[in-house]
Amino acid sequence: MSHENQPKSGISRLLEIAGTKRNLLIVAGVLAVAHALLSIVPYALVYYIIDALLATPMDVEVVRLYIFRSVFAAVAAYVLLYASGMASHVAAFNILYELRRQMADKLGRLPLGFINRSNSGALKKILADDVERIENFIAHSIPDLVKAVALPVVTLGYLFTVNWQLALTSCIPIVLLAVMMPFMFGKKFKAMLAEYHTSLESMNSGIVEFVRAMPVIKIFGHNAERFDKYSQVVHRFKQMVIAYNSTASPAFGVFISFISNATLPVLAVGLYLYFSNGITLSTLFLFLILGVGYIRPLFALSTLGPQISVISHGVTRLDEILFGQEQETEGDAHMGMDFSVQFKNVSFGYQKHQYALDNVSFEVQQGTITALVGPSGSGKSTAAQLVARFWDVDSGAILIGGQDIRKIRPEELMRNVAFVFQDSFMFEQSIFENIRMGMDRTRDEVIEAANAAQCHAFIDRLPFGYDTPWGHSGAHLSGGEQQRIQLARAILKDAPILVLDEATAFSDPENEYLIQAALNKLLSNKTVIVIAHRLSTITACDQIVVMRQGAVEAKGTHEELLAECLMYTGMWHAHTRAGDFALNY
């Protein structure tokens, strides 16, 4: 599948996706047409059977032959239907597999910040539900569409050779379908469908948030109704579905009721012709069966329009990811042995004209530790994340060893920067794999890293030690323990640049001491940027950068800042006072 150009949309995009398994789908289509042709044979044979039964003298052999042919045709039609379904399903699941693989690949190449910012409910809908719907289109809608076209064409063609007046009467449902389509699935319907999807996505994310927030909701004694956002999105979705149905239902209802009674005009004209000696009884039966029977696949066609709208809307969302702006690397520079980090007049905003960082400059010399401190929202985490290119700066540059990080190969950048986040993510696999993280390291090296990160003791106490799986049925670790697992990962990675975002956030004093000990081992000879709220943990850093509202307020050592920076002195006093703070009941 080529994703070089701007994506198509709607049915042409769906056909483009389906086109990746064109040959298999052509086979499915040919089999579906063959099925359609064979499936009318038993009905057509009824015509000849009745003629043979009414003939005098009746030829039993001829009747028997027709009955045998009709049974054979019915069985063969089902075999072909099965084969067509198999071919279209194999094509569909292969396409789905390929799409999911491409999505995973692409998500890996989008800026890390994109994933962080994207709402997990909406992403889940795209990756799971929207992709799944494409299966419906490929495996069911395409064969249905082929049948819906082939069967009427063949049947009506045959009926015209038998009696043109009755054949013309049998065409009425098709004419009706052509007239009603624009009313049923016109512009208003499309607009409503787009709104339906947006509302479904909001509900999905509302549900995910509601489930995540359950402990807080319970603690505050609220229920689903009191959780405003949840009840709003559910309510909005309900209204949307009602509006959607009341727009589509009237025209759809008229169409369905007419189609369901399509026998009537054929019966009326047929009886008239029969009694005026224009046709035989067998011809009348033939039209009552086939002149109405070809309509059945049209039912599938009538729901195809909305189905395709739903599916292609999902594909549009999917394409937003598949064609999303990747981070460009303007060169393929290699990193040398200089791992100093420099922020050079860096400005960056999550939204346009709203800077989270405004003209920030500071340098972290190789092998030294710089701490970023400042009030909440002052831009510390943003600055730290920019080093690993979660996002790209809007202006200015971040240099490593004097080279703009946008010119360094991404894999090389990632290899040389280790990150310890505030929240640690654990995978549902063994503790061993959770530390190894796919790196090419031996078991001994993993244990050594776990030892250095002060994790070995608690891992050893787990039922299967390092092989204990994480998650529902396996190990459950405290926040501080998980953070030490993160440290073990970072120690094992042994990258020359290390970014620590609140590495001791979850720790009690004993844990903090252990983590600090692990950190000391980890930090030696590394270029380190550390974010810490507890100022006592960073007094010995080589440099402290004080941030305020996205800008650098001051920089220097702890002593220098105490002497020169009022803001830092204030923060330090607040911190030391907090040490004496006690709750009074």
Ligand SMILES: Nc1ncnc2c1ncn2[C@@H]1O[C@H](COP(=O)(O)OP(=O)(O)OP(=O)(O)O)[C@@H](O)[C@H]1O
């Ligand atoms: N993903 C995001 N999308 C939009 N705005 C964001 C995002 N992350 C942070 N911000 C905004 O950018 C500004 C800086 O946030 P940042 O998290 O960098 O501050 P911080 O100093 O690390 O705060 P804290 O100490 O509370 O973690 C804040 O105004 C914040 O609201």
